[in-house]
Amino acid sequence: MTETMTMASAINAGLRAALDGDPKTLLLGEDIGRLGGVFRVTDGLQKDFGEQRVIDTPLAESSILGAAIGLAMRGYRPVAEVQFDGFVYVAFDQIVSQLAKMHARSAGMVKMPVTVRLPYGGGIGAVEHHSESPEAYFAHTAGLRVVTPSNPVDAFHLVQQVIACDDPVIFLEPKRRYWDKADVDVSADPPLPMSSARVVRQGSHVTLVTYGPMVRTCLEAAAAAALDGSEIEVIDLRSLAPLDIETVAGSVSRTGRCVVTHEASVFLGVAAEVAAAVTEECFYNLEAPVLRVGGFHTPYPPSRLEQHFLPDLDRVLDAVDRAMAY
Amino acid sequence: MAIPSHAPDDRFVQLLTPEGERVDNSDFPLDITDDELRALYRDLVLVRRVDAEATALQRQGELGLWAQLLGQEAAQVGAGRALIPGDMAFPTYREHGVAWCRGVDPLTLLGLFRGTTNGGWDPEAHGFALYTIVIGDQCPQAVGYAMGMQNDGAENAVMVFFGDGASSQGDVNESFIWASVFNSPVVFFCQNNQWAISEPLERQTKIPLFQRAWGFGFPGIRVDGNDVLACLAVSRHMLQRAREGAGPALIEAFTYRMGAHTTSDDPTRYRLDSDVEAWRLRDPLERVRSFLHKQQLVDDTFFDELDAEAEQLAKRLRHGARALPNPGVDDMFVNAYSEPHTLVERQRDDYVNYLAGFAGEVDA
Numbered sequence: 227m228t229e230t231m232t233m234a235s236a237i238n239a240g241l242r243a244a245l246d247g248d249p250k251t252l253l254l255g256e257d258i259g260r261l262g263g264v265f266r267v268t269d270g271l272q273k274d275f276g277e278q279r280v281i282d283t284p285l286a287e288s289s290i291l292g293a294a295i296g297l298a299m300r301g302y303r304p305v306a307e308v309q310f311d312g313f314v315y316v317a318f319d320q321i322v323s324q325l326a327k328m329h330a331r332s333a334g335m336v337k338m339p340v341t342v343r344l345p346y347g348g349g350i351g352a353v354e355h356h357s358e359s360p361e362a363y364f365a366h367t368a369g370l371r372v373v374t375p376s377n378p379v380d381a382f383h384l385v386q387q388v389i390a391c392d393d394p395v396i397f398l399e400p401k402r403r404y405w406d407k408a409d410v411d412v413s414a415d416p417p418l419p420m421s422s423a424r425v426v427r428q429g430s431h432v433t434l435v436t437y438g439p440m441v442r443t444c445l446e447a448a449a450a451a452a453l454d455g456s457e458i459e460v461i462d463l464r465s466l467a468p469l470d471i472e473t474v475a476g477s478v479s480r481t482g483r484c485v486v487t488h489e490a491s492v493f494l495g496v497a498a499e500v501a502a503a504v505t506e507e508c509f510y511n512l513e514a515p516v517l518r519v520g521g522f523h524t525p526y527p528p529s530r531l532e533q534h535f536l537p538d539l540d541r542v543l544d545a546v547d548r549a550m551a552y
Numbered sequence: 553m554a555i556p557s558h559a560p561d562d563r564f565v566q567l568l569t570p571e572g573e574r575v576d577n578s579d580f581p582l583d584i585t586d587d588e589l590r591a592l593y594r595d596l597v598l599v600r601r602v603d604a605e606a607t608a609l610q611r612q613g614e615l616g617l618w619a620q621l622l623g624q625e626a627a628q629v630g631a632g633r634a635l636i637p638g639d640m641a642f643p644t645y646r647e648h649g650v651a652w653c654r655g656v657d658p659l660t661l662l663g664l665f666r667g668t669t670n671g672g673w674d675p676e677a678h679g680f681a682l683y684t685i686v687i688g689d690q691c692p693q694a695v696g697y698a699m700g701m702q703n704d705g706a707e708n709a710v711m712v713f714f715g716d717g718a719s720s721q722g723d724v725n726e727s728f729i730w731a732s733v734f735n736s737p738v739v740f741f742c743q744n745n746q747w748a749i750s751e752p753l754e755r756q757t758k759i760p761l762f763q764r765a766w767g768f769g770f771p772g773i774r775v776d777g778n779d780v781l782a783c784l785a786v787s788r789h790m791l792q793r794a795r796e797g798a799g800p801a802l803i804e805a806f807t808y809r810m811g812a813h814t815t816s817d818d819p820t821r822y823r824l825d826s827d828v829e830a831w832r833l834r835d836p837l838e839r840v841r842s843f844l845h846k847q848q849l850v851d852d853t854f855f856d857e858l859d860a861e862a863e864q865l866a867k868r869l870r871h872g873a874r875a876l877p878n879p880g881v882d883d884m885f886v887n888a889y890s891e892p893h894t895l896v897e898r899q900r901d902d903y904v905n906y907l908a909g910f911a912g913e914v915d916a
Contacts, residue, residue, distance in 0.1 A: 252703075278703050284733060289726040292692020293699060299675065300700030320723075323686050324693065331670035332682060334887040368888055368896075392890040421894070468895040 228411045234267050234404040236378035237343075239412055240385035241268065241305065245275050248303060251389060254281040254290060255307030255343070264309055265345060265404055287313055291320035294340045295328065303339045305389055311346040312355030318363070325394045326369030340394045341385075346374075347439045347489050348536055349402035351529045358526055359490035364396040365467040365499075372466040373420060374398035376441035378408040380464065383416040391420060398466075400439035423470035425477060429457035432483040432549050435474055435500055437463040440487055440537065447542040458546060466496050474500060475507035482513035483549040487537050492520035514552035519545045564774040564806050567781040570834045572842030580785040586849050592780050593840045593850075594858055595629045599649040600837060601862040602658040603811075605869045606648075606665065610815040614873050615665040619646045623778070623810030626836030627743050629653060630783020631711060631805070634791055635679065638708040640701075642681045642694040646743075647713050654680035658865075659872045668876045688714060688721030691740070695727045698736040698794075709737040709794035711787070717748025719764065720756045728768040731800035739790045740765075740802040743777060745809035750822040765802035777807030778836040808834075881907070 231239065244251045253268060259282035262269030272280035283290050287308055294304040308314045314321075321342065328338045348357030365372045373388050373395055375381035381399070388395040418424060426441060427448050436444045441462045448458035459477050463469065478484045484504050486497035501516035519537045527535050567575050567582055603621050610618040621628060624646070632653025635641060641650055648661055660672040664683060675681045681697075684690040694712035701708055718724050719742060731738045744761055746753050757764075765772025775786045783805055790801040808831040812819050819828075844850045885900035 281699075284726070284729050286692075286726040286729065288723055289692040289695070289730050292689065292723060292727070293696030293730060296693035296696025296698070297700045298696075299681065299693070300697050300704070302700050302703075304696075319686065320689065320692065324684075324689055327670075328682075329890055330887045332675070332887075333669065333671055333883070334890065335671070335674045335676075336682070337890050371889075371893075393893075468893055470894075 227413045228409050230407055231378045231382070231410045232405050232407050233375070233378045233381045233399070234265055236382040236408075236410050237267050237385050237399065238269055238271070239410070240382045241271060242274070243412070244305070244386050244389040245271065245279060250301060251303045251305065252279040252281065252297070253305045253307065254283050254294065256283060256285055256290075256309050258282060258307050263307065265401065267343075267399070267404070268307070287317040288320050291317040291325060291342070295320065295324055295338065298338050298340050299336060303389060305341040305343060307343045309345070310356045311344055311358040311360055314344055314360060321364070321370070322367050326367050329393070330369060337392045338394045339389075339392045341388050342394070342396045344396060344398050345401040345404075346398045347400050347402060348526060348529075348532050349439065351532075353529070354526070357529070357532065359488065359521065361396075361398055361466050362490060362495050365496060369394065370467060371395040371421070372398065373464065374400065374438040374466060375464065376400065376403065376438055376462050377406065379410050379417070382410050382412065384420060384464070387416055387420040398438060403439050403442065406442065418464070421465040421468055421470060423461050423463045423465065423473040425459060425473065426462045427458065427460040429459035429481070431457045431481060432485060432546055433459045433461060433474070433477040433481045434542065434546065435461045435463060435484060435486045435497075436488060437466060437496070439489060443537070443539055444487065444542060447539045447546070450539060451543060451546060456546065456550065463496075469499065469503065471500075471503045471507060474504060478504050478508045479511045482511050483552075484508075484512075484516045485519065485542070485545045485549050486516065487519040487542055487545070489521055489536055491523050492518040493523050495520060514549045517545045517549050564776045565782045565786055566776040566779050567785060568779045568839050568843060570778070570839050572839045572846060574843065577785070580782070580789055582781055582785040584781070584784075589840075589844065589849060590854065592629060592633065592784070593837075593844060594861075595633070595649070595652065596625045596780060596837050596840060597858055597862055598865055599625050599629060599652050601866050602648060602652070602869065605866040606658075606662060607811070607815060609662065609870065609873050610665070615662060616667050617814050617816060618665050619814045620809075620811035621646055621648050623808050623831065623836070624743055624745060625649055626780035627777040627783050627805035627807050630780045631713070631741050631787045631803075634784055634787030635711060636708070637679065638706065639791065640675075640679050640681065640694075640697055640708070640710045642690040642697070642710065642712040643683055644687075644690065644713055644715065644718070645683045645685050647683070650713065651680060654678045656680055659869055659876070662869060662873045663876050666873060666876055668879055688718040688723040690714070691718075691724045691727035692730065694738055695730045695734070695736050698731065698738040699734055701737055702734070707795050709739060709791045711739045711741050711791065713741050713743065715742065715748065716744040716746065716753050716756050716761060717751065719761055728765070728800075728802075732769045735797070735799040737794035737797070738800045739787065739794055740800065741787070742802065742804045743807055744804050745807050747809050747813070747819070747823065749813040749817060760804070762802055762804035770800045770802065772802040772804065774804045774806055777805030778834045778839075780836060780840060
């Protein structure tokens with residue numbers, strides 16, 4: 227059964243399926259009930275599943291995570307929403323000190339099937355603290371998984387896969403792509419395992435690795451480059467922790483060149499890890515150093531400057547050209 | 553307009569005076585058998601012996617650290633024995649007396665402080681969550697667990713333990729709000745032992761801690777934390793109230809940390825011996841011993857047998873702690889995640905291979 231959906235409505239459909247499928251699944255967060263979420267991702271769910279399963283919480287992010295941990299201990303499968311990327315730091319302690327470590331410190335006796343839904347990234351002209359990309363903090367934390375969809379089809383399936391996962395998962399939703407549309411077959415099986423990357427466009431000259439909001443940008447860049455005769459292979463990582471290095475290395479071994487791009491600052495970012503891993507795996511196949519394109523080492527700027535902060539098609543292609551020039 | 557008084561409020565619920573005299577309290581009548589009284593005293597003695605033995609083991613280098621409960625036995629045993637099967641306790645790192653009441657082997661606690669485990673028991677099986685070291689983190693978790701109980705329609709309650717220092721944490725105050733607005737079946741049990749390492753109560757609060765509850769919209773009460781009967785009676789009352797759907801409550805157990813914060817601390821740098829001596833007169837064990845004597849509920853044989861039991865327990869811990877096996881290297885990797893994880897598996901394989909390279913070498 228195929229429907230045309232935005233990413234926001236695809237996540238909504240995925241959440242609905244998870245709530246339908248398991249009475250232990252419940253949602254908690256700020257404004258997710260009556261309002262349906264500030265991005266309407268949870269629209270209508272409280273009406274259909276009740277206030278016990280779609281819970282409007284007090285405005286206290288640390289306790290949203292703390293309560294989710296307690297609910298998980300009680301046998302629930304909580305999906306906690308933190309309203310914006312910039313508000314997640316309030317809950318950082320519960321995520322890093324408690325959520326991530328509980329399974330290990332209990333020697334596997336306590337499972338933490340907690341999903342943290344987090345709209346992230348810039349590009350929507352928002353005020354301060356609403357455009358951040360905190361993925362590296364979470365990817366760096368052992369015990370957590372980090373997953374991010376780039377399109378409505380993946381969003382529909384991935385949100386259900388992360389909820390079904392017995393480990394805690396930070397589910398990063400690229401907020402500037404919430405309104406991108408695609409045809410979603412809601413009766414289909416998930417196309418890929420949760421932690422697998424996907425080659426979203428094939429090419430032989432250079433591998434362009436990205437995720438989340440930058441996948442569309444990279445596909446547009448690859449289409450533009452094709453007009454000039456450059457064949458760019460684009461990889462959507464989908465999972466940032468763990469990384470599917472096998473898929474990336476397989477591609478780079480053929481192309482010999484690799485560019486990695488994301489919105490977050492490149493310094494100690496996901497791209498740095500990809501670059502290091504590719505260098506280890508593909509050393510004798512590399513024709514050029516792995517190049518990174520991303521945000522600057524500055525606080526996220528006022529939105530009138532964000533087009534300079536966010537990598538765009540031209541900056542991506544500039545890096546591709548530099549990689550090709552070696 | 554009258555300015556509210558911020559004078560310390562030293563009234564508290566007391567059912568047994570430091571001299572061992574029973575006091576009646578119509579709000580908190582305690583229905584208790586002679587056997588239960590003797591059992592409470594046994595708990596107090598054995599828990600104190602566990603604490604003393606663990607402190608000694610730390611001094612002997614067998615434990616890396618120990619957080620002493622000395623002086624807080626009555627608060628912990630009174631609260632711990634008020635819990636029933638199906639209830640859940642969320643401890644800090646000093647709740648050895650509650651752990652005892654919930655059937656956690658003290659030897660398991662020693663493993664935490666020896667460094668053989670970061671957990672060690674099954675929280676569901678014991679109704680006792682893992683120790684929490686980051687101050688106050690367990691409080692929102694306790695409320696979440698209580699919300700789950702509510703959803704399940706369970707007639708149980710959660711008791712969450714924290715200290716006077718933790719009362720300043722955001723997470724603790726948030727958990728008060730959550731429990732209040734969701735009417736969660738959770739009893740906040742604050743052991744006010746007067747000291748947060750070196751910081752006195754006055755650095756945490758200008759009003760008696762139990763009064764904080766009033767501003768959050770639920771009852772708060774102070775109990776003599778060195779009186780096991782009062783702690784038991786008030787805890788039973790508040791837990792039952794929570795189980796019946798009347799919502800959260802805050803119990804402030806007014807007590808004193810007779811020992812150091814941990815074995816790494818030196819309290820002589822920040823508090824007076826005379827204060828400690830004054831609290832020694834309010835010892836939680838002596839008053840029960842005195843009461844049992846006066847009521848002729850015990851004879852010398854009882855005390856002799858209890859002493860012997862305590863020594864047996866200490867001996868088991870002494871030998872058991874030294875014999876606790878070091879965890880295997882593999883343990884570090886296998887429980888990092890619940891489901892397969894490519895990176896961790898690869899790191900484990902690499903490290904196992906690395907170690908295998910030393911096979912056959914003789915240890916220095």
